[in-house]
Amino acid sequence: MKKDVNKSAKLKLLLSRIVVYGILIFLAFLCLFFFYLMFVNSSRSNAQLNTGFTLIPGGNFLMNFKNAWNDGSINIPVGMKNSFLIAAFSAVLTTYFSALTAYGTYVYDFKYKSLVHIFILAIMMIPSQVGAVGFIQLAFKYGLTNQLWLLIVPSIAASAVYFYMRQYLEATLPLEMVEAARIDGSNEFRIFNQIVLPIMKPAIAVQMIFSFVGSWNNYFMPALLLNKAEKKTVPIMIAQLRSADYSKFDMGKVYMLMLMAILPVMIIYIILSKSIIKGVTSGSVKG
Numbered sequence: 001m002k003k004d005v006n007k008s009a010k011l012k013l014l015l016s017r018i019v020v021y022g023i024l025i026f027l028a029f030l031c032l033f034f035f036y037l038m039f040v041n042s043s044r045s046n047a048q049l050n051t052g053f054t055l056i057p058g059g060n061f062l063m064n065f066k067n068a069w070n071d072g073s074i075n076i077p078v079g080m081k082n083s084f085l086i087a088a089f090s091a092v093l094t095t096y097f098s099a100l101t102a103y104g105t106y107v108y109d110f111k112y113k114s115l116v117h118i119f120i121l122a123i124m125m126i127p128s129q130v131g132a133v134g135f136i137q138l139a140f141k142y143g144l145t146n147q148l149w150l151l152i153v154p155s156i157a158a159s160a161v162y163f164y165m166r167q168y169l170e171a172t173l174p175l176e177m178v179e180a181a182r183i184d185g186s187n188e189f190r191i192f193n194q195i196v197l198p199i200m201k202p203a204i205a206v207q208m209i210f211s212f213v214g215s216w217n218n219y220f221m222p223a224l225l226l227n228k229a230e231k232k233t234v235p236i237m238i239a240q241l242r243s244a245d246y247s248k249f250d251m252g253k254v255y256m257l258m259l260m261a262i263l264p265v266m267i268i269y270i271i272l273s274k275s276i277i278k279g280v281t282s283g284s285v286k287g
Contacts, residue, residue: 064256087215102165168203
């Protein structure tokens with residue numbers, strides 16, 4: 001009787017694993033399929049793309065790369081540089097100051113502490129587009145358009161990143177460690193930079209990649225604030241190619257630029273992938 005029960009339990013466990021792995025394989029296939037499809041389309045000419053869908057790469061990969069790189073209406077190296085500067089600085093500053101804010105509201109006891117925490121979380125419910133009109137009017141009024149830092153500084157205030165950092169600290173940072181460091185004579189910034197930040201590396205890696213990707217793909221604000229050719233970012237250039245007139249329109253060139261735009265994000269993800277996985281798993285377990 002016990003053997004039958006054990007066999008049925010093992011069978012159920014095996015079936016559940018098969019279902020789970022099947023779903024994961026299917027989702028992985030969906031993600032990789034669209035990357036592969038973009039690679040295929042970036043290797044086909046505009047005429048080939050107009051003929052319809054195919055899974056077989058074309059022979060125009062280098063030609064599309066050359067056409068996109070030498071396009072007179074855009075400057076890909078400048079666009080890549082601008083996008084990287086905005087995304088990199090936004091990611092670093094967002095994660096650092098969000099972690100610092102989360103550390104302050106978690107470690108310190110002060111009046112209206114819970115109210116400050118609730119206020120920051122309430123900001124998460126407000127779409128960023130709500131304040132965009134006033135922000136853009138202010139930028140035009142004081143002549144601050146075509147400034148890359150104008151897209152970096154506002155990203156520091158990220159309530160969603162703060163919330164994740166606060167939850168991670170509650171799960172991984174014992175307050176006794178902070179008290180011990182204070183007794184040893186460490187000042188608050190030294191405690192945060194040398195003790196707390198190393199503990200938060202997985203969480204910082206997770207939010208850095210999310211912030212980097214969000215800033216890299218951002219089109220709304222840069223399109224409104226950047227109109228000089230030497231200040232444009234990659235999403236603006238992609239939109240510019242797509243909006244070209246029929247005589248100059250080349251879909252193969254557009255796909256090539258999209259592929260080039262995705263590569264830096266993939267490289268950043270590969271570099272931080274181990275920390276990202278660690279951050280997702282350890283942040284969900286109470287330490």
